[in-house]
């Protein structure tokens with residue numbers, strides 16, 4: 001698997017029984033379907049997200065990335081619900097997520113407050 005951002009090879013990392021992929025270059029993380037929310041609820045996130053946040057920010061602006069799993073689908077950038085300052089790359093095909101270095105540490109699962117906010121946003125839309 002190649003990194004969608006810097007094209008360096010990604011290594012598989014076993015974390016809480018889940019195999020995720022981490023880039024050997026920019027240290028971005030690739031999560032398969034459901035892995036992001038699952039692992040965001042677990043401890044020891046810093047053992048997975050070991051990259052330099054500054055480097056991650058540099059790659060955050062990198063567009064035109066292709067899904068490392070499907071390889072043909074373009075990743076779509078979308079803000080995290082309730083954390084709009086955080087942009088993650090999502091594959092519409094396989095529901096995988098790419099997070100730049102440092103983003104997984106900031107990522108929060110949508111809690112009750114986030115769900116309320118999302119429901120309110122739908123009401124006023």
Ligand SMILES: [Zn+2]
Pocket residue numbers: 003004005006007008023024025026027028
């Ligand atoms: Zn990379």
Ligand SMILES: [Zn+2]
Pocket residue numbers: 067068069070071073091092093094095096
């Ligand atoms: Zn995909």
